[in-house]
Amino acid sequence: MEEFGKERTTLCPSARPEPGESLVFGVISGTPEKPQVAYLKQPQPITDELIAKVSPVTPAEVFRTAATCIQSGCQHFNGKDCRLAMRVVEKMPAVAEELPPCSIRRDCRWWQQEGKAACMRCPQVITDNYNPSELTREVGTPSVIPVKS
Numbered sequence: 001m002e003e004f005g006k007e008r009t010t011l012c013p014s015a016r017p018e019p020g021e022s023l024v025f026g027v028i029s030g031t032p033e034k035p036q037v038a039y040l041k042q043p044q045p046i047t048d049e050l051i052a053k054v055s056p057v058t059p060a061e062v063f064r065t066a067a068t069c070i071q072s073g074c075q076h077f078n079g080k081d082c083r084l085a086m087r088v089v090e091k092m093p094a095v096a097e098e099l100p101p102c103s104i105r106r107d108c109r110w111w112q113q114e115g116k117a118a119c120m121r122c123p124q125v126i127t128d129n130y131n132p133s134e135l136t137r138e139v140g141t142p143s144v145i146p147v148k149s
Contacts, residue, residue, distance in 0.1 A: 011107045012074070014084060014127055015067035017059035022046040025104045026064035028126055036095070037064050037123045043103050060128035069109045075142040085110040085118050087139045094120035 015022055023043035030036035044050075046065060054062045071077050076084040088110070099119050105111045110118035129136060 009107060010069045010109050010112065011066040011104050012069040012082070013064065013066045013104060013108050013110050013122065014125060015065055015069075016127070017046045017051070017063060017065040018067065019046050019048050019051065022065040022067040023104065024050070024063040025066050025102065026123075028062055028064070032131055035124065035126045035129065037100070037125070039101050039123075040103055041101070058128045061126075061130075064125070064127065066104050066108070081113055082109050083142070084140070085114050088121050088125060089114045089117045091135060091139050092121045092124065095124045096120045096122075 011023075013025070017024070023045055024040065025043040026037035026039045028035050029038045043066070046059065046063075051059050059065070069077075069082070072079065074082075076082050094117070096119065099105075099116060100123055102108070102111075102119065102122070105119065108118075110122065124136075
């Protein structure tokens, strides 16, 4: 993978944290009932050392991470768009009154696809949420599109 920032790439803001492949762009704050992303001024690479520091919890419980969008390799991608971004915008309420200070916005798939509406909902998206609301569970579940024969 090219070094972030050197080559423009579309980033998935809900990617799994993988050393050498992912960037931390936010830290989970708030409460267990109302988690909220606090955005970093500059994204930081995920490293083995960073993962060790948050153990025994998963990095995705503590950080929001982004990585290159893998498009067809992702269960949320429909060949053109990210269905997760679509469901976030369609079903989740906005939680920000103005655009959050996000350091990955210009390369973010959700921003490119859904614009401001995605950003206004993004602070409540937690990748590893072990106490999700019914709505969060519904939004995060990949939709299955039947294959026509």
